[in-house]
Structures are given as structure tokens and as C-alpha cells.
Amino acid sequence: MPGAEFQAAKSVFMGAIGVVHNAALATPAFEASPKHGYSRAMRPDRLNPLFVAADSLKGVGTGLARPLERLGLTRVKDFAYHLPDRFVTRRAVADLDQASVGENVVVGLTPVEYRSSAGRGPFRVLAADEAGNVCAITYFGRNTGWARKALPLGEKRWIAGRLDQYGQMLQIVHPDHVSDESGLALGQLVEPVYPLSEGLTQGRLAALVHQALERMPDLPEWIEPGLADKMQWPLWRDALELAHRSEHAAARDRLAYDELLANSLALMLVRRDNRARAGTPLHGDGSLRGKLKLPFGLTGAQSRAVREIEGDLAQPSPMLRLLQGDVGSGKTVVALEAMLLAVEAGTQAALLAPTEILARQHHETLTRMAAGTGATIALLTGRDKGRARESILMGLLDGSIQIVVGTHAIFQDAVAYKNLALVVIDEQHRFGVGQRLMLTQKGRRAPHCLAMTATPIPRTLTLAQYGEMDVSRLDEMPPGRQPIDTRVVAIERLGDVIGAIGRHLESGSQAYWVCPMVREQENEDLAAAEARYAELKARFGDSVVLVHGQLKGEVKDAAMERFASGAARLLVATTVIEVGVDVPNATLMVIEQAERFGLAQLHQLRGRVGRGEGKSTCLLLRGEALSETARERLALMRETQDGFRLAEEDLRLRGGGELLGTRQSGDTPFRVASLEQIQKLLPLAHDDARLLIERDGGLTGERGEAARLLLYLFERDWGVQLLRGG
Numbered sequence: 001m002p003g004a005e006f007q008a009a010k011s012v013f014m015g016a017i018g019v020v021h022n023a024a025l026a027t028p029a030f031e032a033s034p035k036h037g038y039s040r041a042m043r044p045d046r047l048n049p050l051f052v053a054a055d056s057l058k059g060v061g062t063g064l065a066r067p068l069e070r071l072g073l074t075r076v077k078d079f080a081y082h083l084p085d086r087f088v089t090r091r092a093v094a095d096l097d098q099a100s101v102g103e104n105v106v107v108g109l110t111p112v113e114y115r116s117s118a119g120r121g122p123f124r125v126l127a128a129d130e131a132g133n134v135c136a137i138t139y140f141g142r143n144t145g146w147a148r149k150a151l152p153l154g155e156k157r158w159i160a161g162r163l164d165q166y167g168q169m170l171q172i173v174h175p176d177h178v179s180d181e182s183g184l185a186l187g188q189l190v191e192p193v194y195p196l197s198e199g200l201t202q203g204r205l206a207a208l209v210h211q212a213l214e215r216m217p218d219l220p221e222w223i224e225p226g227l228a229d230k231m232q233w234p235l236w237r238d239a240l241e242l243a244h245r246s247e248h249a250a251a252r253d254r255l256a257y258d259e260l261l262a263n264s265l266a267l268m269l270v271r272r273d274n275r276a277r278a279g280t281p282l283h284g285d286g287s288l289r290g291k292l293k294l295p296f297g298l299t300g301a302q303s304r305a306v307r308e309i310e311g312d313l314a315q316p317s318p319m320l321r322l323l324q325g326d327v328g329s330g331k332t333v334v335a336l337e338a339m340l341l342a343v344e345a346g347t348q349a350a351l352l353a354p355t356e357i358l359a360r361q362h363h364e365t366l367t368r369m370a371a372g373t374g375a376t377i378a379l380l381t382g383r384d385k386g387r388a389r390e391s392i393l394m395g396l397l398d399g400s401i402q403i404v405v406g407t408h409a410i411f412q413d414a415v416a417y418k419n420l421a422l423v424v425i426d427e428q429h430r431f432g433v434g435q436r437l438m439l440t441q442k443g444r445r446a447p448h449c450l451a452m453t454a455t456p457i458p459r460t461l462t463l464a465q466y467g468e469m470d471v472s473r474l475d476e477m478p479p480g481r482q483p484i485d486t487r488v489v490a491i492e493r494l495g496d497v498i499g500a501i502g503r504h505l506e507s508g509s510q511a512y513w514v515c516p517m518v519r520e521q522e523n524e525d526l527a528a529a530e531a532r533y534a535e536l537k538a539r540f541g542d543s544v545v546l547v548h549g550q551l552k553g554e555v556k557d558a559a560m561e562r563f564a565s566g567a568a569r570l571l572v573a574t575t576v577i578e579v580g581v582d583v584p585n586a587t588l589m590v591i592e593q594a595e596r597f598g599l600a601q602l603h604q605l606r607g608r609v610g611r612g613e614g615k616s617t618c619l620l621l622r623g624e625a626l627s628e629t630a631r632e633r634l635a636l637m638r639e640t641q642d643g644f645r646l647a648e649e650d651l652r653l654r655g656g657g658e659l660l661g662t663r664q665s666g667d668t669p670f671r672v673a674s675l676e677q678i679q680k681l682l683p684l685a686h687d688d689a690r691l692l693i694e695r696d697g698g699l700t701g702e703r704g705e706a707a708r709l710l711l712y713l714f715e716r717d718w719g720v721q722l723l724r725g726g
């Protein structure tokens, strides 16, 4: 596999599928199967220009690689699909009297004076308009040479930028464009604003997008012609162009629809394939489960889910079931029951977790809970090397290990099982369908698959993500849970909050302190988290530990372990603790800059407390200036603990559409489609996909062929490989 493509695959959420996909291709069992005979080379040639690495674009050197990768921009097609968040619209004005402060304008100004300030102050160019108004054009930073060059004294320039006021003076800070021709500046009255990462500028990115668009081929239409007409959707290539040029709703909808259609199609192909495959019917005799000593009885919902799973496992066709239950609803023990049943039936079970931390914790929990049963449970993560790893691999191969818990390391090609019959995937929204699929290629017969998720997905999204699955819901919490006292506190009261933490720790309880980590500002965010940690450590000493995504695995584990064991009392973390961590003695959580998190994410985070008998508290620290929507969202967090309600409301509140593409970070498997578009278009895509498969199940007709291109385009090619004969 070419290095660039590998890198590309690594950085993108859906791209992750590509990695796994290709790893799985190396598995002999996989290639030997004529039905699944498939190779990457089968990607149709006409799509190749789209998948060429980003550094083939002019101007992409090593310096840009990191910033681009952070945005998931690693192949030419990623740029074409990097859609603007919004557009700036500027007004051309003859003089500044016609403009108001805060407005984006294009205006002709003649520089009259340079003013450098002492020390680190900005460089200002005073410039006059036709009417004699003076405005400062302001630059921060050391190098003023190029500003002097771009704005020579006495020569008129066309300036595009935002008009601000600084004291009594009008100013434009870092103008977007400076040009000596009116045409250039006036040609850019409407300009896209792209999501950026550190080290990139709008201009740079726009130029790369432009190049990428020029390389897009024409592709045949995969959308049902009647539908495309009715919606007045442009052709694929035109839609890409238009979506970068203006707020063209039809173009954006079409692009979103493509993605949704690809997803629906692929899911249906998976489902169809799964129905046709042979599984192993599992009948447990209860011998192990009978020895399970739980400190609690199962809730009604848990028992129901266990029964549903038992029913599926007894079938000859492989189970494909989603266990959906809010944070803390007790999914782990349901998984354990299922895995023990598989062991009773003389087979093996695997539990896949999205992070090392979670894998370790599951391993501990399961080992503890299942201590009396005699089942052998091993842990395998990417960090196991050498002897230790070899011995686990042997155990899996000879069957002496009956249950394995791990990260995606458990389904790499080197890992072979004696008879894997059940795969459980925890926090499954973290994985792509392709990964789930590849995992189920491990056994000679298709293993049963139980996917678990705490994400309270609105119904519309359930269809998108789990369209191919049966669903069990844990709609009942274990008894004795108390509602979490949630409060919104202004950041100015930080001192009080730290005081409260002190009293809380003194009382013998533990606490979390969560700092935001948002992609765009990652360095800044990391620095902020570290500063907060230092501050809290200065106050509370060694009982404070820090965990964030950029720490080495061992360091993270050590910190988590100290916290889980109670040796550490306060865990400062970024959102790495969002999933799964279970420390019942931690009953206080502080979330900084809560307004920057999505509701679903806040809900997941908050779910880390309120897990024991004790009363729990969650303090949402908010910044000073909050938008109306942000205020409403935080109020909602205070009001309800119902994950489904929060998810639906989140969707509604975002529906207001502050941004064009209210894209989410990894909560959905989509990069192009916004939540709004998913709601609006997914049912259509679903029906369209079903019809297409009914009519042309092998995707061999004209539209079928086009649909194959679509699957490759959105990297749902695991859908294509399921088609008989490739």
C-alpha cells in the first residue's frame, strides 16, 4: 500500500476503514475466499485523480503536511470536499462614510503615513479615502517590510477587510486583500471561509481547493434521475464547484445526499451479505453464567437484552445486534453474559474497545466479575510486544484463551483465533462500519456481532449508522442512581469552584476536571489544560493527575490507574475520558468552557459521575459572552439527564443553522452531510438505495456501475467487495 495513501487513511475518521480494510486484505483466509476476492487495484481508474496524495498539489510542502492532516486533508478529493463553513460578503463602498463599523467592505484608500509603535505594538498605515476620512490599516507582528511594499505612500490601493473602530479611529486589521486594481478586490465580494487549523490561512487553503476542483473528473450520475430533477440538484462536478462559490443549498444538499446514499447502499449490502452467511449457532448450558457472582441483580432491561442476544446466538445466521443504552445503564455485564455463553458453547469471544484506557478497564472489570467462572480472559493492545504478545497470540490460536479484550490490535492480520464465534464492539460509534465488517471476517464462519453504544442517537441517525442491525435498548437505569446536580457557573467564580473541589477531596471523594480540546485550537487548548493542571497541582499536590490524548500510552495508563485505584484524587483531562471510564467514587465533575462542547458530548462526559450511590455534582463553567443558543443548550443540560432528549434537542437547536455545514466531530459517520441534511435527506437515500438493490442487486447496470463509483468515492468500498464476483 503506498505510503501516502496509508497516511491519508490514518487521519480521517472514515479513512480509518481503509487501514483496517487493507490490513484485513493481508489475511489469507480473506483473500482465499472467492466471494470476498478483492483488491484495492479494483478502484476504477477514473477515480485515481481524486485519491492522489495532497502533496501533488502545488504549494504543499512538508510545512503544510501537518496542518492539512489535522483537517483530514490528505488526498486531492479531501480538498474538493472541504466545504466552506460560511461566506463573507463584502460591500464595495466609494468612501468610508458609506460603511458602518463591523461591516466587511472593499474600499479605495491612499496611504498617507506609516506609524510604527515601540516594542511589540502593531504597525499602522494611515490611509485616506476619497472623502478625506482617515483609516488605519493595522498589522501585528514584526515584519513590516511587505506591508510597506503593498501599501506605498501616495498610491491608491483597493482594500478588502472588516471595518473596525480603535478608540476614535477607524481601522482595518490585517486586510483580507490589498490590490492595486479595483477588479481584483471587487471580484472577491463573496468569499468562502474554510475551517482552518494552525499554520494555514484562508488564502492558502482556497488556492489548494481551487487546484483540486480543476482536477475533478466528470462522473456518471448515480442519483435516480427523477429525484435529481425534482430537487433541481446540479451534476456532481458542478455541485462541488458551486458549493465552494456561494451558499448554494441545492449543491450542498446534493453532495450530502451522495454521501448518505453511499452509506445506505453499503449498509444494505452488508446486511444482505450477513443474512446469506453461515454462522455458528451457540447453545450455552449455563455452567459458567451460573457461577457468575454479581453484586447486583440485572435490571429488567438488561435481562431482556440478554434474552434477545441468547435468541440470536442460537440461530445459524450470525447475529448483528446493537445494544444501545445511555451512559451507566450497564452494558458491560450484558456483554459478559453473552461472552460467557459463547465460552460455554466451546467457542471464543472478543471484546473490542476504542481506546487503550477503556480496554484495560474492561479487562479488569470482566476479570473481577468473572473470577468465579474459571473463564480465561486476556488483554491485547497495540502496546503488547515480544514474548507477552506471542503468548497471547498462541493462546488465541490454541483456544486456551477464551475471551480477549483489546483495541483494534485484536483483529490485525497476525491475530488468528481457534474458533472465534462472538465479537463485542464497545462504544461502537467510534468505529466505522468497515471495521466492524472486517472484524467479522475473522472466523471461518461469520462470528456473531454485538455492538454497544451509549451515544443517544436520534432515530433518524440510527438508521444511518445502524441500518443494518437489530437493536436492543437498555431503557432502564440500575436502581439507586441519583440525579446529577448540574449547575452552570460563570468562569469568574473559578476561585469558588476550586474551593469546592478542595472540600470535596477532603471529604474522601474524587473528582474530574475536564478541559476542552477542539481541533482548530489544539495547541492553545493543550496549553490551557496543562496550565490548569499546574495550577490545581500547586494547590492540591500530588493527588492531581493529568491525562490527554498527546501523552504516551504508558503515561496515560499510569495516571488512569492511580486515579482508578484512589491514589490520585483529582483527574484533569481532556475529552479522552469521554467514553467508558468507570470510577464510582468520583462524584464531582467540572467542565471548563462547557459552551464549546456538543450536548451529546457533555452528556457523555457527565455520565462519568453519578455511577455510585453517592450524590454527584456537575459544574459547567461557562465563558463570559454566550450566544442565545449556547445559553439554551447549557440550560437544557441542567434540566434533563435523558440522553435521547438531549440528542433530539441538540439537533433542534443546531437546526437554527449558525453555520452552513453544522458538521459534527465524529458523532456521525459523515463528513459532508450535516445533521440537518441527514434528517432531511436520509430517508430518501435509504429508499433510493433499497430500490436500486432490488432492481440491480449486483450493481451491474448503468446506474449500478455509477453507484459503485460512489461507494469508492466515499470509501465505502467494503460495500463493493461484498458483491458477488467483486
Ligand code: ADP
Binding pocket: 296, 297, 298, 299, 302, 325, 326, 327, 328, 329, 330, 331, 332, 333, 454, 478, 479, 580, 582, 584, 611
Ligand atoms: P455502561 O452502559 O455505561 O457501559 P457500565 O456497564 O459501565 O455502564 O455500568 C455502570 C455501572 O453500573 C458499573 O459500575 C456497573 O457495575 C453498575 N451496574 C451495572 N448493572 C447494574 C445493575 N443491574 N444494578 C446495579 N448496578 C449495576
Ligand code: MG
Binding pocket: 331, 332, 426, 580
Ligand atoms: Mg461502557
